[in-house]
Amino acid sequence: MGEMTTAGFGFNEARDIQHAHTHPVLDRVLHVVHAHWHGVRSATACAPGLKLLIPHEEHLDGEAMRHVYGLITKFDVRKIVFQSYSDIADTLARDMKKRLGPDVDLYVVTHVTSAQFEHHFEMRMLSLIRNAYHLGVFKRIASVKPNFTSIVPEYWPETIINYMPNIGLEFDGMMFDPSAVFVPIENTWRKNLYTNILAACNTEGIERIYTVNWPSALETLADLSRLQLVGYKRGLDLLTTLGSVSAVLAVTLAECQPMTQLEAFALGTPALTGPLGLAEFASHELTRVCEVPHLDNPALISQYLKRIIDLRTSDPAALAEMIADYNQLRARLAEERYLMLLDL
């Protein structure tokens, strides 16, 4: 492979474009995303456009900076969207504005919720974004979290809708295990791993529970014999696992628009989450059956899980149609919002 002058720097890597949507205008938008922030990277990978990967800790060296401007020129980029923010992104954005001037418009889309502010880094980044916005570096700043303008008033009032993966025929007609569920969440307070595992363990008919993290010490309270640790998965491995189970459990305490759910939906697998507060989908039937209102209630989550698994067994066509309709709506809204944000 070629010499990398800056670790974490790259362009249009396979996993960032192979499941992206396409659009004649949005395909020319450059998304700048941090290579090691996997959730944001997954969300960005589904959007149409070019994908520039940058590191979040190490600044870009001269050759990498030169390459960025080469790519902007080669692909005639006029709109650049920073997906999330870092000190490196701030330096790059300011340099871009200085060098490219009015030829190119810059935007930021953040993927953070106020629940994450215990990490002060997030607030510092929002402050940097706000400063840059007032200096004219950014034309608009927006969020995938609804009503973020109540936290930072400069934010664009509309919510950016994440795209789900554009899955092709490679997963068409994939068989799934009706007695297996997948819990692809971290073991942190916010991600609510224990509650999800307990809910799965207590659900009738579930024989295999795949988890990426082990709920340590939970064996003192529950029978974990059906639990199988599969570790973190990325790319096709993750999609294959998501497509091979009857349902996905990701009922976390605070989220924006979790990509795990969208990846599962793209494969036709239902995925439970907590309430996401997206008004655009509030009345959709899939939201009603997949968003669990009480997050620390394993019995309620179990009830939702049982209902969705039963539906998938009893009337698979109805569930498939519901998911397909949701996916279509999401793809349409995602496209509309990006076009609005970017004035295209």
Next chain:
Amino acid sequence: LVSLIAEQSPAILRVPKPHRKRENSQDVLARNHDMRSDVRSTATRMAARIYRASIGRLDFDINHILGSPEFKRFLAQTGRAITPLTPLFDVGYYLQRIPKSLQPQINPVLHFCLHGDDTGLAPTRLFHAEYVASVLRGDMSAAVDLVSLFVSLLENVEPPFISPHPLFEPEIWTASSGYTGPMNPAADFLATTNFAGKSFSRYFSTRLYAQCRPNVRHGTINPLLMYLQDCEAGIIEDVNPMLHALFYKNKYQLNMSDPLTHYIMEGAGHGFEPNPFASSELGLDVLTLSTFDLKQLFLDYISMPGREEQWAR
């Protein structure tokens, strides 16, 4: 250069011929006289072809041109004010490379026809003899007949057009400028003063060049000539988005003034990487780089998808 010119064209340059030991042979003198006469006759004929192309009358018989008083007047002109003359012959550029004291005394066209092959002095920055030779004959090393290559270019006024330089593509220029006139499109490219919104190469980005040379933004300066002038002056600027000129020059320890032209003509063929990220982006490993002919792959990689003309808005 002065001695070469002086030795080979004492009459035109009005420089006394250096004293040489004669061979005391009437035959040798006669033969030398005949040879000089032949050379001058061939050069005059070439000058007539340049004149004929300059007046846009390629349908005229060359003997008719040779006998015409207009051509004789043309040959009698000296210094910079030579008319009529094709834009492909840049008198100012040509004379700059002739010793100053001789500039007002010579007819640049005739001088080029007499000495171009020996001195290698091109009549314009845009004339890359090796490239034209490679296009016409498929052999770069055959660029010893500069004059006939140049005349072939001048007389090529119908598609498929010959380009004088790897960084100028006639089809792209005619498509973006709409030129349909009687000259080779390269002549129109050199004559125009309006480059706004026009493209002339899939490898040369005026947009990128404007980041370090803001004066080309206005579209009144020929960006390619300016770039070539920069190269002659030893200034290396990036004009191709994917070719990192300094990286390329330093990594492969190359001694040349124009990295982009060098890459197109040689570097890509050797499998040289245009930037530190190219192999990674193209999915190439060391074995592939050293095994396969990747010229076309690399040339495609450094070419632009054809939107450059929309830049100047």
